[in-house]
Amino acid sequence: MEPPPLTLGTAGHIDHGKTALVRALTGVDTDRLPEERERGISIELGYAPLALPSGRRLSVVDVPGHERLVRTMVAGATGIDLFLMVVAADDGVMPQTREHAAVLEALGVRAGVVAVTKADVADPARALAESAELLPGAEAVAVSAPTGAGIDALRAALERAAAALPGRSGGGGGLRLHVDRAFTVRGAGTVVTGTLWSGSAAAGDAVEVLPRGRRARVRSVQVHDEPVERAAAGQRVALNLAGLAVADVARGDVVVAAGAPGGTGGATRPRATYRIDAALEWASPEARPRGGARVAVHHGTRESPARIAELGGRYFQLRLEQPLVPLPGDRLVIRSLAPPDTLGGGVVLDAAPRRHGPSRDVVARLARLERGEAETPAAPAPEPSPPPRAETAPTPLSPAALAVEAELQAAGAEPPLDAELDASAELAALRAAGRAVRVGRTMHVHAEALDAVRERLVALLEREGEASLARVRDELGTSRKYAQALLEHFDGEKLTLRRGEVRVLRRRRSAG
Numbered sequence: 315m316e317p318p319p320l321t322l323g324t325a326g327h328i329d330h331g332k333t334a335l336v337r338a339l340t341g342v343d344t345d346r347l348p349e350e351r352e353r354g355i356s357i358e359l360g361y362a363p364l365a366l367p368s369g370r371r372l373s374v375v376d377v378p379g380h381e382r383l384v385r386t387m388v389a390g391a392t393g394i395d396l397f398l399m400v401v402a403a404d405d406g407v408m409p410q411t412r413e414h415a416a417v418l419e420a421l422g423v424r425a426g427v428v429a430v431t432k433a434d435v436a437d438p439a440r441a442l443a444e445s446a447e448l449l450p451g452a453e454a455v456a457v458s459a460p461t462g463a464g465i466d467a468l469r470a471a472l473e474r475a476a477a478a479l480p481g482r483s484g485g486g487g488g489l490r491l492h493v494d495r496a497f498t499v500r501g502a503g504t505v506v507t508g509t510l511w512s513g514s515a516a517a518g519d520a521v522e523v524l525p526r527g528r529r530a531r532v533r534s535v536q537v538h539d540e541p542v543e544r545a546a547a548g549q550r551v552a553l554n555l556a557g558l559a560v561a562d563v564a565r566g567d568v569v570v571a572a573g574a575p576g577g578t579g580g581a582t583r584p585r586a587t588y589r590i591d592a593a594l595e596w597a598s599p600e601a602r603p604r605g606g607a608r609v610a611v612h613h614g615t616r617e618s619p620a621r622i623a624e625l626g627g628r629y630f631q632l633r634l635e636q637p638l639v640p641l642p643g644d645r646l647v648i649r650s651l652a653p654p655d656t657l658g659g660g661v662v663l664d665a666a667p668r669r670h671g672p673s674r675d676v677v678a679r680l681a682r683l684e685r686g687e688a689e690t691p692a693a694p695a696p697e698p699s700p701p702p703r704a705e706t707a708p709t710p711l712s713p714a715a716l717a718v719e720a721e722l723q724a725a726g727a728e729p730p731l732d733a734e735l736d737a738s739a740e741l742a743a744l745r746a747a748g749r750a751v752r753v754g755r756t757m758h759v760h761a762e763a764l765d766a767v768r769e770r771l772v773a774l775l776e777r778e779g780e781a782s783l784a785r786v787r788d789e790l791g792t793s794r795k796y797a798q799a800l801l802e803h804f805d806g807e808k809l810t811l812r813r814g815e816v817r818v819l820r821r822r823r824s825a826g
Contacts, residue, residue, distance in 0.1 A: 318481025321373040322364065322426075322472065323394030324564065325387070325418060327408035331431040332400045333360065334459040336376045339469065340364050342354065359390040359494055361507075361550055363538040366473045367466075373509070373538065373550035375400075377414075379623045380788035384410075384654065388417055388647050389494055389565065389615040393509030395482070395548060396475050397426030399449060403456065404436035407444040413656050415448055416597045420647045420659020425479055426452050427471045434458035472814070482547035487512035488571035489519065490612035490641075491551060496563045503533070504560045506569060507552045508615065513571060515551055516544040520572040523555075523563050525586035525637045527720025529572060530558035557815050566616035568639040586723045588762035592646055593628050593684050594660035601657040603650070606773060609657065612647040613638045619651065621769055626677040628660070635766050637723050640665045642683065669765065703764035711747060715740040719749055722760035727767050728796050731757050753803045767800055768809065772819065780816040 318683055324332045337343050342362035360376035375394060377387040392395075399417055401411055406490075418424070428445040429440040437454035445454050453471045457464030485619075491508045499505050519532040533554040535545050545551045553569065563569075570584055590611070596602040605624040610617055611632050618636035625631055640646075640662045647659040653798040670676060711719070718740040722729050732741060733756070741758050744750035750758045767790060774781055774789050781789070787797035801817055804810045810817040 315371050315677060316784075317476070318479075318483045318771060319373070319546050320395040320479060320481055321375060321393055321548060321550060322396055322398055322476075322477055324377055324393050324398050324400060325373045325391070325403070325411075325414035325415075326400035327405065327410040330400045330402040330405065330408070330411075331459055332398075335398075335400055335429055335431055335457065336360070336362055336364075336374055338457075338459040338465050340374060359386060361538070364469075364472070366476065367469055367722055368473060370476065372472070372476060373548075375509070375550070383418075384413060384417070384509045384649070384656070385612070385617065387414060388612045388617075388649075389415055391421060391423070391616050392612070392645070392647075393492060393511060394421075394423055395425070395479055396472075397423055397452075398472070399428045399445070401428060401430050401441045401445050401453065402436075403430050403432045403438040403441045404716040406441045407448055412448065413691070416656040416658075417647055419597075419655070420595075420656065420662075421645045424451065425475050427468065428452050428454040429464075429468055429474050430454060430456045431459060433464065434461050482510075483514075487547075488583070489513035489515050489521065489569065490571075491553065491569040492616070493523075493563060493567045493569060494565050494615045496560055496565065496567075498560045499554070502554050504530075504555045504558050504563065504588070505552055506555060506563055506567075507550070509548055509571070510545055510547045510551045511614075511707065512547050514544050514546050515553055520570045521553075521555070521569050523558065524568045524570060524584065524639045525720060525723045526562065526567065527717050528558055532556075559756045566614070568614060568616075570639075584639045584641050586639055586720075587666045588634045588637055588766050589667050589669060590632045590634070590638065590640060590646070590662055591625070591664035591680055591683075592630055592632060592660050592662050593680065594630050594646075594648060594658055595628065595657060596658035601655075603657060603681060608651060610636065610649040610651055610654075612649065613640050613644060613662075621773060622648075623671065625670075625672045625680065626674075629663075629677055631670070633669070633766060633769050635770065636726055637762070641696075675743075711743055711749075715743045719744055719760065722750055722758060723763065726763045727738070727759065727790055727792050727800065729757050729763075730758050751803075754799045757799065764800075764803075768804065771800075771810070771812075775810070775817065775819045780813070780818045782816050786817070 325591050326504045340362040350606050362374045363373050364372045375390045377390040430441045433456040442454050455464055455468045455471050457468050490511045493506045493508050495507045517534050521530050532554040535542050536552040537545050537549050607622050611620045618634045620632045620634045623631040642662050644662045663680050718737045751762050751764050787794050811820045
């Protein structure tokens with residue numbers, strides 16, 4: 315039986331020789347940008363196929379090692395099955411070595427190999443010992459990319475690590491690819507690349523790009539620049555998409571099978587969400603953020619700022635400012651916003667929960683979900699949030715209305731004007747379904763985006779007592795026009811009160 319496809323991701327500190335090592339292993343220079351070659355450092359993700367001694371081929375994702383590019387590293391690491399941690403013999407374990415190890419731990423990637431590079435210029439003993447302490451389960455090999463010493467031993471170690479992994483191809487689920495590049499090929503059109511998380515991809519497949527809701531058809535499929543009839547989960551894939559402009563897709567988007575289930579274990583098809591219930595672990599006790607703290611949540615190749623709400627124990631609700639597209643069981647990385655650092659990570663338990671606070675029932679329910687038990691009919695009661703919106707069965711919406719909803723979701727707190735959408739019937743349907751809210755006379759905001767803004771505004775006013783229009787604008791990271799429209803909406807909700815040039819809360823809301 316042919317072994318399952320796997321993706322190998324590099325990790326390690328800048329200047330420890332990741333790209334040179336990948337070139338020695340694969341013959342491919344993954345630094346494709348002129349700036350990368352001029353500066354001698356990786357800036358973007360690089361890709362190459364790696365042939366192992368048995369003939370098995372791994373897909374390699376080469377990530378940058380600079381501390382300012384950890385976001386890019388996380389985007390590349392989220393789809394990998396095993397790691398190649400690179401540690402230089404003359405430096406040993408360094409700060410980005412440790413942070414990359416923390417990212418791998420957060421993502422649940424525990425299989426891999428350590429390569430101690432530059433063994434021709436320094437004694438590798440210290441670096442080997444430090445690597446064993448940092449990653450005690452990983453085999454370590456001393457190598458020299460320029461001389462080739464140890465490269466065959468490293469390939470053999472990677473073969474052993476890969477042999478112990480089941481891969482993703484047998485996991486079921488529909489096509490799901492997190493986009494890390496989108497570009498145009500002359501004569502072919504729009505192409506997206508990424509690691510296929512689940513399902514398979516073949517020419518003729520109908521797909522949808524989330525969270526934008528754009529529909530397309532797969533014209534052709536490649537794996538490492540080679541055309542294939544069908545690509546399987548675990549492979550690095552390039553999809554040529556018909557019916558989609560390159561401006562309609564970008565890194566962070568998710569390509570899924572159109573109208574098909576997207577997950578395993580009865581999970582629903584993935585969709586954009588502004589809330590996630592998760593089980594999280596922290597890199598250290600000091601790394602655990604306080605309740606209400608603002609953090610960065612990384613999922614797939616996408617990230618969003620979020621407020622973190624404690625639910626009890628290791629369970630938290632993440633209230634996102636921009637939509638993510640997760641399924642239960644997916645891994646998350648949690649990083650601080652300033653200064654940027656990896657705090658921890660964990661697993662998605664509920665990919666689209668109601669807004670709720672801590673309770674015994676909530677903790678019990680999330681513990682059941684974490685154990686993989688079926689959902690019970692009882693669900694946590696939603697926390698009241700003005701204005702009240704009844705939790706009813708979803709109202710069927712037309713494809714045109716769903717497309718408008720996707721535009722509103724992607725726009726967040728800066729939606730297009732109603733006149734630009736030219737979709738009065740669709741907006742009326744979304745209002746009736748509780749999925750869009752009119753803000754002022756000229757625009758609509760997606761209901762979940764408005765909830766996220768409301769949460770941030772309340773937190774700001776409870777923390778600072780009052781806030782000017784400029785302060786709210788800066789907190790939301792939006793323009794004065796949108797901040798003013800949103801504040802006037804919340805004035806009308808009786809949530810905020812204008813006092814001269816500042817806003818205050820009309821009443822204190824209960825925590826949770």
